[in-house]
Amino acid sequence: MFSTEDTIVAIATPPGRGGIGIVRISGPRAADLAARLTTHQGAFEPRHATLTVVRRGDGRADRDCGPIDQAIVTFFPAPHSYTGEDVVELSTHGSPVILQTIVQSAVRAGARMARPGEFTFRAFLNGRIDLPQAEAVADLIESVTPRQAAVAFDQLQGTLTRAIGEIDADLFDLIARLEASVDFPDEGYHFVRPGVLQSALTSVNTRLEALLAAGQQGRVIREGRVVAIVGGPNVGKSSLFNALVGSSRAIVTAVPGTTRDLVTETVDLHGVRVTLVDTAGVRATIDVVEAEGVNRSLGAASVADLIVVVRDGTSVEEPPVMAGLPALHVANKCDRSEFVERPDVLSVSALTGEGLGEFRHAVAERLGATFSVECPQVTNIRHIALLESARASIHAANEALAGAGGALSEEFVLADLQRAMAALEEITGRRTTEDVLQHVFERFCIGK
Numbered sequence: 001m002f003s004t005e006d007t008i009v010a011i012a013t014p015p016g017r018g019g020i021g022i023v024r025i026s027g028p029r030a031a032d033l034a035a036r037l038t039t040h041q042g043a044f045e046p047r048h049a050t051l052t053v054v055r056r057g058d059g060r061a062d063r064d065c066g067p068i069d070q071a072i073v074t075f076f077p078a079p080h081s082y083t084g085e086d087v088v089e090l091s092t093h094g095s096p097v098i099l100q101t102i103v104q105s106a107v108r109a110g111a112r113m114a115r116p117g118e119f120t121f122r123a124f125l126n127g128r129i130d131l132p133q134a135e136a137v138a139d140l141i142e143s144v145t146p147r148q149a150a151v152a153f154d155q156l157q158g159t160l161t162r163a164i165g166e167i168d169a170d171l172f173d174l175i176a177r178l179e180a181s182v183d184f185p186d187e188g189y190h191f192v193r194p195g196v197l198q199s200a201l202t203s204v205n206t207r208l209e210a211l212l213a214a215g216q217q218g219r220v221i222r223e224g225r226v227v228a229i230v231g232g233p234n235v236g237k238s239s240l241f242n243a244l245v246g247s248s249r250a251i252v253t254a255v256p257g258t259t260r261d262l263v264t265e266t267v268d269l270h271g272v273r274v275t276l277v278d279t280a281g282v283r284a285t286i287d288v289v290e291a292e293g294v295n296r297s298l299g300a301a302s303v304a305d306l307i308v309v310v311r312d313g314t315s316v317e318e319p320p321v322m323a324g325l326p327a328l329h330v331a332n333k334c335d336r337s338e339f340v341e342r343p344d345v346l347s348v349s350a351l352t353g354e355g356l357g358e359f360r361h362a363v364a365e366r367l368g369a370t371f372s373v374e375c376p377q378v379t380n381i382r383h384i385a386l387l388e389s390a391r392a393s394i395h396a397a398n399e400a401l402a403g404a405g406g407a408l409s410e411e412f413v414l415a416d417l418q419r420a421m422a423a424l425e426e427i428t429g430r431r432t433t434e435d436v437l438q439h440v441f442e443r444f445c446i447g448k
């Protein structure tokens with residue numbers, strides 16, 4: 001998918017201007033290129049920040065090689081670098097012009113533009129990190145809440161890999177002993193007693209279940225959730241939306257039917273990235289624009305992970321019925337004297353902020369996000385699918401074991417255990433296909 005022999009270059013900092021911009025070069029010619037691109041004399045001292053001047057061109061006398069900026073150059077010799085290869089990082093002022101000139105000069109001098117994720121891919125190929133860690137790098141960069149970042153960093157530290165590695169090692173041991181039994185049936189000797197096998201399978205299953213249970217919560221953190229605010233007109237949906245977002249994002253007026261379109265904004269709710277959707281008040285209307293707004297409200301409600309059904313607590317008007325949808329009921333305008341509290345309905349005031357703390361907590365709870373962080377959190381849908389497949393194979397092994405005794409069942413159990421191990425090794429990347437790698441690395445940004 002990527003060639004790995006050549007030297008690659010990319011801007012590692014985000015597009016646009018900034019105090020500092022970094023160009024990263026990795027591959028066998030990294031040090032040579034750094035020498036050509038700068039005025040520095042002699043070799044760069046490994047792992048030392050060296051102040052020098054970057055110049056245009058590739059250092060050849062027949063080309064324009066004028067200076068373009070000061071740079072701090074750091075040389076990380078293989079294998080102690082991000083990619084495991086020789087790496088050079090040039091930090092300059094964060095001007096796209098300077099950074100692009102450096103990249104062009106490097107390409108002219110023989111480097112190739114790196115593709116998205118290619119530095120991390122090389123780190124994976126060179127055994128610096130495994131596949132879940134590479135995936136964690138992308139998650140960490142993409143994280144938008146501190147909780148997401150914490151979970152991604154945890155995975156980057158290898159906690160998931162370790163948990164899976166332990167299960168993998170147990171399976172490996174069982175498989176080796178079962179293979180011995182199958183290979184030497186005539187000895188009349190079973191290398192693993194059924195009771196031992198049974199309890200080993202139970203132990204593996206328990207650990208897979210725990211990882212999968214954490215996966216339910218992990219996905220909420222990683223992917224975020226959609227919450228739609230629905231209700232009758234003028235009950236204060238947009239006011240509540242604005243209070244949660246912390247700005248006057250949606251129009252609020254005393255006129256019923258103000259909101260006509262869906263208004264969305266992302267907020268951090270107890271560490272969960274929640275996409276809030278404000279909707280048009282649901283009522284029968286002959287106004288075609290409002291009617292379309294109502295249609296969209298119903299559409300948004302039907303795809304949301306949770307709907308917040310708002311009513312005006314000062315009115316007897318009942319909110320629209322949203323049958324079959326996961327709903328949290330709130331009564332708004334509790335600051336007013338006419339407000340009537342209702343059982344099982346949270347009292348809030350979008351105007352004064354009263355009750356909003358409890359409301360936020362209730363939403364997070366309903367989304368399954370108020371748990372303590374227990375490691376490792378499985379957040380990736382690829383990991384979850386493979387853990388499920390491993391669990392299915394362990395179940396099959398259990399059934400084969402229960403079904404019959406003797407050499408025949410041993411062979412079945414063996415095949416199931418091998419399948420379970422293959423699934424786990426696909427998670428860590430010990431065993432993967434080109435497709436999987438492509439899928440994992442295409443998510444990355446360039447320069448990572």
Ligand SMILES: Nc1nc2c(ncn2[C@@H]2O[C@H](COP(=O)(O)OP(=O)(O)OP(=O)(O)O)[C@@H](O)[C@H]2O)c(=O)[nH]1
Nearest residue numbers: 233234235236237238239257258259281333350351
């Ligand atoms: N006293 C009081 N007034 C509120 C509160 N929340 C909203 N209002 C008022 O109620 C009116 C309607 O508020 P909106 O937020 O526009 O209501 P909405 O549900 O979005 O209305 P539509 O978009 O028309 O369906 C406005 O005059 C708000 O100022 C509240 O908590 N207390």
Ligand SMILES: [Mg+2]
Nearest residue numbers: 237238258259
């Ligand atoms: Mg509104």
